[in-house]
Amino acid sequence: xxxxxxxxxxxxxxxxxVAKTTSAFHIGWKLAELGKKVLMVDCDPQCNLTGLVLTYSxxxxxxxxxxxxxxxxxxxxxxxxxDGRPVKMSAVRAEPVPDRxxxxxxxxxxxxxxxxxxxxxxxxxxxxLSIMRNLPGSISWLFxxxxxxxxxxYIIVDxxxxxxxxxxxxxxxxxxxxxxxxxDFFSAMALRSLSRVLPRWTAWSKQASTxxxxxxxxxxxxxxxxxxxxxxxxxYRVRSREGKPAAPTRAYDKWFDELKQTKAETLLPKLxxxxxxxxxxxxxxxxxxxxQFLLEVPDFNSLIATAQDHSKPVFTLSxxxxxxxxxxxxxxxxxxxxxxxxxxxxxxxxxxxxGML
Numbered sequence: 001x002x003x004x005x006x007x008x009x010x011x012x013x014x015x016x017x018v019a020k021t022t023s024a025f026h027i028g029w030k031l032a033e034l035g036k037k038v039l040m041v042d043c044d045p046q047c048n049l050t051g052l053v054l055t056y057s058x059x060x061x062x063x064x065x066x067x068x069x070x071x072x073x074x075x076x077x078x079x080x081x082x083d084g085r086p087v088k089m090s091a092v093r094a095e096p097v098p099d100r101x102x103x104x105x106x107x108x109x110x111x112x113x114x115x116x117x118x119x120x121x122x123x124x125x126x127x128x129l130s131i132m133r134n135l136p137g138s139i140s141w142l143f144x145x146x147x148x149x150x151x152x153x154y155i156i157v158d159x160x161x162x163x164x165x166x167x168x169x170x171x172x173x174x175x176x177x178x179x180x181x182x183x184d185f186f187s188a189m190a191l192r193s194l195s196r197v198l199p200r201w202t203a204w205s206k207q208a209s210t211x212x213x214x215x216x217x218x219x220x221x222x223x224x225x226x227x228x229x230x231x232x233x234x235x236y237r238v239r240s241r242e243g244k245p246a247a248p249t250r251a252y253d254k255w256f257d258e259l260k261q262t263k264a265e266t267l268l269p270k271l272x273x274x275x276x277x278x279x280x281x282x283x284x285x286x287x288x289x290x291x292q293f294l295l296e297v298p299d300f301n302s303l304i305a306t307a308q309d310h311s312k313p314v315f316t317l318s319x320x321x322x323x324x325x326x327x328x329x330x331x332x333x334x335x336x337x338x339x340x341x342x343x344x345x346x347x348x349x350x351x352x353x354x355g356m357l
Contacts, residue, residue: 006147007354008155010174015190016161018180019234021048024158026313030347032103036153039094041143042108043170044160050108053097055311064107075109081138082115091146104150120165133217140173141219163197172205173222175357179231183255188262195270202274227278228271229353230294237299278356286352295346303335315340
């Protein structure tokens with residue numbers, strides 16, 4: 001085990017239905033494929049990442065609960081702090097992801113949402129109520145503690161679609177963040193909303209880092225500035241027109257333009273103002289110019305259902321798993337290869353960008 005600190009990357013957008021969990025899983029898998037040790041943390045109380053990765057349907061008893069007092073999910077890991085017990089937190093036992101060396105998951109729990117109100121109060125009153133001083137920094141501490149057990153290089157945080165205290169805490173204790181979006185009106189609206197919310201969260205975090213009551217807590221508030229790595233656009237259809245390479249259909253093309261304009265004119269200037277951007281040369285040298293999307297991922301179509309059945313990314317599907325034949329199988333395998341190339345490039349960009357942090 002080394003003493004190096006893992007890089008924590010949050011996948012965040014308070015709009016739902018933008019493939020946050022899919023993006024986190026696929027990128028996490030690819031980073032592990034590149035030889036990095038990756039801990040994915042399921043912070044969405046819906047537990048979709050846990051169910052997907054560990055093939056847990058929710059119809060049986062929850063398999064990732066402690067039997068010997070050692071925490072096995074995010075709620076159990078945090079309970080000693082939020083219950084005010086006079087015991088130290090312990091690392092959560094990370095579960096290895098089947099068929100992918102170097103990839104692990106810290107399972108989620110529906111009850112994680114129950115901590116929201118306590119955390120919100122601690123964010124506002126920890127300076128005057130010393131009994132709450134350990135709460136704000138405890139989540140980040142638990143992640144780092146658990147990641148060190150597997151010597152992780154990255155912590156991938158899959159977040160819920162919310163602007164609550166938990167997401168505020170998760171984002172502001174991360175080293176970097178990625179914003180998944182869909183080409184639609186509400187995603188453009190969400191980018192404008194984030195340009196108003198993130199300055200408030202950043203100001204709060206900076207103030208928290210100067211409070212002795214938090215910096216001297218048992219689980220100190222980490223002084224971090226999360227950097228924007230880019231936006232991933234997903235869930236759109238493509239079509240080849242006039243012999244040209246496949247591109248978003250005209251209906252989606254309109255919203256691509258709207259997202260790019262909103263990002264360029266509203267979000268990025270605000271992120272620059274509050275210090276959440278890397279240098280433009282860093283983005284360009286990493287092949288991830290802010291004028292473009294970090295990744296463009298069209299609809300998986302029938303591939304996603306098969307991938308979910310096998311609890312694996314789309315780009316790892318084999319001919320036997322697709323259970324098709326003829327032209328259909330040929331087309332599906334071409335798409336599998338395209339998605340593999342897309343996510344390979346995305347993981348390489350992210351790795352290079354993280355080297356700039």
